[in-house]
Amino acid sequence: MKKSGKFIFQKYDTENLINRRAALVTIAQASVFSLLVGRLAYLQIAENSNYKKLSDKNRITHRFLEPERGIIFDLQGRPMAINKQKYEIIIIKEETKDVERSLVNLKSILPDANIEIKKILKEVNLRKKFIPIGIVDDLTWEDFSKINVNIHKLEGIYPQIGFKRYYTQGESHSHLIGYVSQINESEEKSNPLSKLSTAKAGKMGVEKAKDAILRGKLGNKNIEVNASGREIRELDRVNSVQGNYIQLTIDSELQKFCYERLKGLSGSVSVINVKNGEFYALASSPSYDPNIFGKSISNETWENLLSDKYKPLINKSISNQYPPGSTIKPFVALAALESGVSHKETFFCDGKHLIEDTSLDSGYKTFHCWKKEGHGNVDMKEAIKVSCDVYFYQIARRIGINKIAEVCKRYGLGEKVFKSFYEEKSGVVPNKQWKLENLGSRWMVGETLSAGIGQGYFLTTTAQLSLALAQLINNGNKLYPKLIFDNEIPNVYDERIIANPSYLKIIKNALYEATNSPGGTSYRSRIIGNYKMAGKTGTSQVRAISIKEREEGLIKNKDLPWEKRDHGLFIGYGPTTDPKYAVSVIVEHGGSGSGSAAPIASDIFKYLFEKKINLKRNEIFNV
Amino acid sequence: MFNQNNIYNSAFAKLQSVNYLLLGLIITLFFVGLAALFSISNGDFNSWPLKHSQRFILGLIVFFIVILFDLRIIFGYAYVIFFLSIVSLAIIPFFGVESNGATRWINIAGISLQPSEFVKYTLILALAKYFHSINNNSSFIKTLIIPLIITIVPVLLVITQPDLGTALIILLGGISLFWISGLNYKYFIVGVFSILCSLPVLWQYLKDYQKDRVLTFFNPERDPLGNGYHIMQSKIALGSGGIFGKGYMEGTQSHLNFLPEMQTDFIFTMLGEEFGFIGTLILLFIYAALIITSIRLALKSRSLFSKYLSLGVCNVFFIYVFVNIGMVTGLLPVVGVPLPFISYGGSSMLAVMFGFGLLMNCYINRNIIIEKTNY
Numbered sequence: 001m002k003k004s005g006k007f008i009f010q011k012y013d014t015e016n017l018i019n020r021r022a023a024l025v026t027i028a029q030a031s032v033f034s035l036l037v038g039r040l041a042y043l044q045i046a047e048n049s050n051y052k053k054l055s056d057k058n059r060i061t062h063r064f065l066e067p068e069r070g071i072i073f074d075l076q077g078r079p080m081a082i083n084k085q086k087y088e089i090i091i092i093k094e095e096t097k098d099v100e101r102s103l104v105n106l107k108s109i110l111p112d113a114n115i116e117i118k119k120i121l122k123e124v125n126l127r128k129k130f131i132p133i134g135i136v137d138d139l140t141w142e143d144f145s146k147i148n149v150n151i152h153k154l155e156g157i158y159p160q161i162g163f164k165r166y167y168t169q170g171e172s173h174s175h176l177i178g179y180v181s182q183i184n185e186s187e188e189k190s191n192p193l194s195k196l197s198t199a200k201a202g203k204m205g206v207e208k209a210k211d212a213i214l215r216g217k218l219g220n221k222n223i224e225v226n227a228s229g230r231e232i233r234e235l236d237r238v239n240s241v242q243g244n245y246i247q248l249t250i251d252s253e254l255q256k257f258c259y260e261r262l263k264g265l266s267g268s269v270s271v272i273n274v275k276n277g278e279f280y281a282l283a284s285s286p287s288y289d290p291n292i293f294g295k296s297i298s299n300e301t302w303e304n305l306l307s308d309k310y311k312p313l314i315n316k317s318i319s320n321q322y323p324p325g326s327t328i329k330p331f332v333a334l335a336a337l338e339s340g341v342s343h344k345e346t347f348f349c350d351g352k353h354l355i356e357d358t359s360l361d362s363g364y365k366t367f368h369c370w371k372k373e374g375h376g377n378v379d380m381k382e383a384i385k386v387s388c389d390v391y392f393y394q395i396a397r398r399i400g401i402n403k404i405a406e407v408c409k410r411y412g413l414g415e416k417v418f419k420s421f422y423e424e425k426s427g428v429v430p431n432k433q434w435k436l437e438n439l440g441s442r443w444m445v446g447e448t449l450s451a452g453i454g455q456g457y458f459l460t461t462t463a464q465l466s467l468a469l470a471q472l473i474n475n476g477n478k479l480y481p482k483l484i485f486d487n488e489i490p491n492v493y494d495e496r497i498i499a500n501p502s503y504l505k506i507i508k509n510a511l512y513e514a515t516n517s518p519g520g521t522s523y524r525s526r527i528i529g530n531y532k533m534a535g536k537t538g539t540s541q542v543r544a545i546s547i548k549e550r551e552e553g554l555i556k557n558k559d560l561p562w563e564k565r566d567h568g569l570f571i572g573y574g575p576t577t578d579p580k581y582a583v584s585v586i587v588e589h590g591g592s593g594s595g596s597a598a599p600i601a602s603d604i605f606k607y608l609f610e611k612k613i614n615l616k617r618n619e620i621f622n623v
Numbered sequence: 624m625f626n627q628n629n630i631y632n633s634a635f636a637k638l639q640s641v642n643y644l645l646l647g648l649i650i651t652l653f654f655v656g657l658a659a660l661f662s663i664s665n666g667d668f669n670s671w672p673l674k675h676s677q678r679f680i681l682g683l684i685v686f687f688i689v690i691l692f693d694l695r696i697i698f699g700y701a702y703v704i705f706f707l708s709i710v711s712l713a714i715i716p717f718f719g720v721e722s723n724g725a726t727r728w729i730n731i732a733g734i735s736l737q738p739s740e741f742v743k744y745t746l747i748l749a750l751a752k753y754f755h756s757i758n759n760n761s762s763f764i765k766t767l768i769i770p771l772i773i774t775i776v777p778v779l780l781v782i783t784q785p786d787l788g789t790a791l792i793i794l795l796g797g798i799s800l801f802w803i804s805g806l807n808y809k810y811f812i813v814g815v816f817s818i819l820c821s822l823p824v825l826w827q828y829l830k831d832y833q834k835d836r837v838l839t840f841f842n843p844e845r846d847p848l849g850n851g852y853h854i855m856q857s858k859i860a861l862g863s864g865g866i867f868g869k870g871y872m873e874g875t876q877s878h879l880n881f882l883p884e885m886q887t888d889f890i891f892t893m894l895g896e897e898f899g900f901i902g903t904l905i906l907l908f909i910y911a912a913l914i915i916t917s918i919r920l921a922l923k924s925r926s927l928f929s930k931y932l933s934l935g936v937c938n939v940f941f942i943y944v945f946v947n948i949g950m951v952t953g954l955l956p957v958v959g960v961p962l963p964f965i966s967y968g969g970s971s972m973l974a975v976m977f978g979f980g981l982l983m984n985c986y987i988n989r990n991i992i993i994e995k996t997n998y
Contacts, residue, residue, distance in 0.1 A: 014805065014927065017805040018803060018804075018805065018927070018930055018934075019922065021802055021803050021805060022803060022918060022921070022922060022930075022934055024802075025799065025802065025803065025918075025934070025938065026915075026918055029914060029941050029945075030911075032941075032945050033907060033910075033911055033945075035954070036907060036945070036948050036949065036952065036954075037904065037907060039949075039952045039953075039954055040861070040895070040900060040903045040904070040907075040952060041900060043858060043861045043862045043952060043953075044861055044862060044864055044865055044866065044895065044899060044900040044903065045865070045866055045900055047862045048862055048863070048864075048865040048866070050862065051858065051859050051861070051862025051863040052862070052863045052865065054859045054862075054863070055859050055860070055862075055863035055875060055876055056863075058856075058859065058875070058876065058879075058881050059875045059876075059879050059881070224875070224879065225879070226879035226880045226881070227856075227879060227880040227881040232879060
């Protein structure tokens, strides 16, 4: 026992031993403290700058600030596209540890809201962690306050007040002004606003054409956040810049009137000032409510708009192309005059015109006048007044397609009017070269005849027709078509595009008679009073009429299904004494120009003469 | 027999012979803690600072009560006190209060106490008495096995709570007394070696979160948003404090809540962020001064029991400070140990004041010689 005990304890006297051991402990403790001091020196002195950066990275984060979109005004300075406050919900990835849980909680608080968790998760992961992702776009005040009450359950989710676009004029202006919606992938690169997932971009009309001007500039701010990501204070900020204001030449009252007049029909109207090229109305029917795109539009509504046979999403004034029909005749007449055809020369119309065609059994191809029994002897004025097809077959054949095409192009047909609208179509003015290039075959004589009455390959738009007429009526001054005021665009070209002003008199006279003297095609739509309108009707076929049909007797338009009826067109100007306005109207499958389009133009002119005879701009830019 | 005056006189004499340097250092540390908690509560004295002060005053009362007892009475009841603390540990599974997946607290008269904090000191008390009482030539069983059993029992009880950090401190505190008492250093070599060998086995018994913490300690980037998060943020706070700190109440890491548990285990980090290297150096200096003073006082005692007890208390205190600062600076795994006198926590405050009460009692009664008793 004694031996083992000696082994267990050191053989020093206890007092001494304890002191020695305590001294060793003290030394050990002192070295441990030195270690701690060394460690602190390393962290706080040597690595200070690194940790300082990490600390700043912890607490400082970045937010983009959405700019307010520029406002769109009309000719009179009435706001047509404005921004309203809206309540929206966003989520910021860096501010929550579990995005999915926050979204699930949100869904339980707003069971009715359309929250697609998977879609949002995907988007959250695509974006930088500090970029807010929109969840619900337009919230009611009740739901908004519900979120605010339950905010503690919704880590990383913020209710915030944003901007929504509101169109004061509703559906009467929707094609023209367009609408805004989420920025899509193809636009991301060119649009700096795409850094902000809640930002919108113009999708149609002026909103799209002038998006770069309207969108404004992103602002940004650096903020200090706490560990759970909540904003504590703002460190610095660059304010967003509101987009520029835009004033359109459109008079919203007139536009509304035109749209109302088209209601129930499928068609479009264009009203232009013949003196300066300002478009006062560009209406298309049927339409849609542009304010539904502010909210997340439901699939059903979207599908319905897409599949509607009257095509409400298409701006028929610039995006639909129609054969101009007889509305081309004033221009063909002009081409004839320029080619030396005398307006006094008469042609005999017996209701049809034959040309040789060896491919047919009879050896002839027959071109019919719209009036089966014929017009008899007609000169140019009479031919325009009664819209005699045979007259124009003959002069077209004489002057040739290339001359017709040259004149039509000079007046702006077959060319985009506004150019900046991506949805605008250019139409077609065919000539020999065009056919060779596009169809790969040679021009046939019969095609010249069709072109002479605005059929065949000819295609125009409503806006084009009004511009072409305006340039003819204003003594041949070339116009800069204007829809958006821009100080750099002069009012009138110095260029005259009429070979001889005396030709104009002949054509004006003919158009006047066509509307204002008995037997004229639009006589029923004439306006009685100080101010008068003059114009040309047009009926363009959408199908070929077979010989068999003709032999059995033409089927009346109203007996045909809607899609097969002829388009009704009308181009006109007024007042006839000192022309100010040119109007074109196209009623899709309206049956005839005189029956469907001319009455609409007549009502528009009446409205213009009564209420808008001195229509002019009310500048807003000084505001 | 007792004369009222006598008792008052002796009490007064005891208060007079208290070492005021030690007490002054303790009070200084308390004020550092108060300032830290004032900053953390964003200048609201009524939240943490107020409770911290109340606890310190309660701690001072405990301190003085312990001083007033005769050292011989403390020696006499040492095993009883130890036994009671073990009982309070043992009943925790039945009466304890659970929090964060661990059951460490019991409610006594509406006050929530953590017995494991007290066991650190009662174990020292028991071991001091034990080593005092055995002879130089006692048997192997008496000199090694019995004190090991005395140490292991509370350690195991605390491990099962589970509270690995406190258990390790209890173990280290106990072992430190083995060393002080003069046990042959060969046993320590054998002991360290066998612990190293049994580590793989012990690993199996760790809870998942404990394994995580240990793994994260060796590689904090392993899990930057989980366990590594705490230690990363703590290092960022300390490191970004630099030499002079970000200024009082200006710490971004602490005031923006990036620091975990900053009013308790990570309070040192917050001080380091706001007062920089200068601040942490001064704080370490105060701790060092307190420990050196304690050792100096301990060595003045004439009885072995006093020396063992004082040095034991001193060692436990040192381990506390080292583990806490080592933990927040990333030198040690995160084990959940408070910083004495500064961290917000009632039991730890009372226990450490109880410990220093014992130390001061030994100092006041340094000339008393305690006979070896047969236990």
